[in-house]
Amino acid sequence: MPAPANAGRKYPAEPLTPDEAQALIDAITGRGPLAVRNRALVALMWRSGLRVSEALALRPADVDERQGTVRVREGKGRKDRVAVIDSRGLGYVRAWTEVRRGLGLNGRQPLFCSVGAGAQRQAGQPLDPSYVRRLLPKLGTAAGIDKRVHPHGLRHTMATEMVERGLPLHVIAGQLGHSSTATTDTYLAKLMPSDRIKAMRAAGWDLDEQP
Template identity: 35%
Template sequence: MAIKDFFRWLCRENEILHNPASELEMPRGERKLPKTPLTASEAERILNLPDITGPLGLRDRALLELLYSTGIRRMEAVRLALEDVQFERRMLAVRQGKGKKDRMTPIGERALSWLEKYLADSRPQLAHRSREQTLFLSAYGDALAPDYLSRLVIDYVKRAEVGKPGGCHLFRHTCATLMLENGADIRFIQQLLGHANLSTTQIYTDVSISQLQRVHAMTHPAR
């Protein structure tokens, strides 16, 4: 990409008339499998770690439940506003996601229940007198910083001792993989995760090894 950018800059500065790299096909990066996702029981171990007797722990539980239920990205989570949670429709408005695109994504009843508890019992304490409209707040009443959210989730994953490193994206991978293993159509997963290309979502089909093993065991005549 550096070559294309350089010649594009030369054209913009009128140093050259034509960009010789405009038709150049750059090698695609290697398609890598996501890190090993969590099992459902491992995810539950992490979700049960926050101390929900305090406002920060209750916030953390609601946050983790949201990540697990929707598979949204780190930046999408910290940008959520109060108005983005549509309780009656059980939907979440994800605004300005990757590619600057908005989308609607479903959210499970359990995650919604924890969000209701957070909004009723925790957020008012964190907000103090702040008029901040961001959904998730810090101890000082400010919007959460992306790096803070990453460290927060990574810490809970480490404390759960599941032997799988990761943070927010680990929950994203887990959400997609477990839903695929339970029969979700890959195009639904594509829309849920906000992938522009189906090929991006298809990486998760390679991770669903346990589903492949189950189908093989049930259908192969020489089992």
């Protein structure tokens, strides 16, 4: 598997807003299998917080529409977990599942797999994470998003939303697949230093005074 072009480089986290994340999905135009698949993939990564490798390893049976869950069978550290997904994400996945079935694909093949048929690329083959890493910046440009858009940014977006909704640390840790809440605490401190912002506002760094 080729390493990302930015391997080894550190960038500041730039979580997307929910509107920006939706704009990425809306930038995928068309009704063909490729467009339906890509909309479902971006939606699932955003609404569940899965890593790109975890999303691409899913099988159709790993998505439980009745419970609204996604089973990650081998996440980071070779640990499995169950992530929650909402109706918005499931709607896109459901549309892809129907198209996927029409292509003659079965449950043994990855949920998000190739749709092309031919000598070089058969339908049903696994996707490489590098494909998603190339796709998302293009969608960001098409959607007019000035932030750096990449797979882990969708995970940042989900984490930020969970913090803003007041979910406890252990719930966020479980959703993201972190081994401990200490890992999540460090992760969130870099992502959005809400505690520091709150403390400084209380100490007088407010937004009420005008120059």
